Amino acid sequence: MERFRVLIVDDEVDFLEMMVKRLKKRNFDVVGVENGDEALQVLSKEPIDVVVLDVKMPGMDGEDTLREIKRRKPLVQVIMLTAHGSVDSGIENMTLGAFDYIVKPADLNDLIQTLEHAYEKKLIHERKVRHAKIVEFNQ
Secondary structure (H helix, E strand, C coil): CCCCEEEEECCCHHHHHHHHHHHHHCCCEEEEECCHHHHHHHHHHCCCCEEEEECCCCCCCHHHHHHHHHHHCCCCEEEEEECCCCHHHHHHHHHCCCCEEEECCCCHHHHHHHHHHHHHHHHHHHHHHHHHHHHHHHC
């Protein structure tokens, strides 16, 4: 699979640094930030394919950040990550457009597999958008 760009958003700095380091060792193009505002700044300046987003953060929480990501960049796939998982919040985030919902501590191999599936979904949606634009242009 081709390299794709991942953004990790988590206010737990030790966890954030560890995840970025571990994914870089696995040859991922990854950047990490500590809150939703920083995530939105990165998304406005850099191409990002998949976001791993902590649900509980001070300030702009994960749900609000998810809403704003999907409003600004609807094709970016978002994986919600929490140490405080509940079925209700997982379902709510999925209805808001999250790709998946993972409970910390996530197994690295499971996370990588989810990242790859999220990227594949983004590629499929991008192809559909390109095809729709071609069809619209040719009409």
